[in-house]
Amino acid sequence: MKAPPAGLAEEYSLALRDYFADGGEAALLRAYELGRQAQLEGLGVLELAALHQAALASVLRRRSDNAQIAHRAAEVFAESLAPFEMASRRFQEANALLCDRNEGLEHEIEAARREQRRKDEFVCQLGHEVRTLLASVLGALWTLESGRAGALGDEPQQLVAGAYRKSQRLVHLVNDALEKEKIESGAVRFALRPVELRPLLERAVAMSEPNASRHGVAVVIGNALSSGKLHVDCDRLLQALKTLVSNAVRFSPPGETIVVGSSRRGPAIRVAVTDHGPAVPQELRDRVFATFASSDPALAIEGAGRRRGLSTSRAIVERLGGRVGMDSGTEAGTTFYFDLPEWRGDALAGHDSGGPRA
């Protein structure tokens, strides 16, 4: 037991005497204040009971029987308080331990956040440097490849054309990997709101028009819901959709039509983009959505297409609580799609949208 400070015991005795003498409220108030002081000093109820016992004994010293009774009474009182005291001590110890652990965890969380910020800044800086340098490399190779710096011999022309194609692939690889990393790490803020899907499809189709006409293909809206809402970040979803459409454009033979549509699938709405490019073999379908799909040799060999940006589209759709998928080799052609929970007023149909929120 912790010894109470001498002054405290004395003041308690005085308060007790005064109370015995006139029974006034002032002495009780002093007792309350002394209790608070004892608590601040870190004393427990047992120490306070001992203090009370000593003070009472000193007040009643001259009457030995009373002193004896008071002494015994205080002992009984203290004993009955002991379980409370022990429970309180255990609670205090556990609480102190939790506080320590909590503080340790807070430090760890803060350190992890600092590390994440450092990593994000590094990735951002690296991305900027790589993109800036690639701009010059790509530009120079384009100049040579397009013959704008004069005609090259057959062999140099082939070398330059290969380097130009590879630098284009490098650009996509860097962009896709950096973008996917940012989305998955939560560094990209998603501004979620209910959005009517149909205008979004129309916008994606309109935006694909210059690219489609360069490739000699058409992009149209086919079977699509006249109304239906999703709870999404409009720009990010548009980015995912545009990626599906631009890939369909790249892989469709000239004269073909790419169809963008939407339909209900249980609690979800499916947005699908169908093209008539080469089919993707069954065994390669999972790889099409992988981060480095645009440089996957198997995908190039099969002619099924190193489709670009699909890993980013998947990261976006999954962050929005949906999933991506594809059907290929059917009579309809190759369809890339994503399913997202339909927004119905204040509640999403089906599962929670989940995913990190930043």
Place this chain on the structure above:
Amino acid sequence: MPDRPLKRILILDDDPDLLGVTMLALSSLGGYAVEACTSPMEALERVRSFAPDLVLLDVMMPGMDGFTTLEALRRIETTAETPVVFVTALVEPRDLALYDELGVVGVVPKPFDPATLPDTLEEFWKDHLLGRPSGARLAQVERAC
């Protein structure tokens, strides 16, 4: 002037390699009259006599950056209202929001495909003439090639 064609473009980029490629793409492919500058001071001087229809500005440059150059262009009578396009590798949403506030008419993300640059600029130009809000055009930024 809803059908005024885009004819004269001034480009500013501190990387002479990229500047050369951009100039080539715009002059030989796009058929524009192009003035190419490697420093903001040079650009601010040239705009007075060249009077561009459109200015392409690099954002990250040593010394005077694209933002300061844009401010300076706005204080020159010839270019006070000339549409400006940023050419930059910084196209995070927070960057785009800033460009939007500054009133640029479009953003070309680096690296870009020189072959499609004239078409991209024509789209920005068309939108500018039609007075479409710049936010939509910035949102449409898609890395080329």
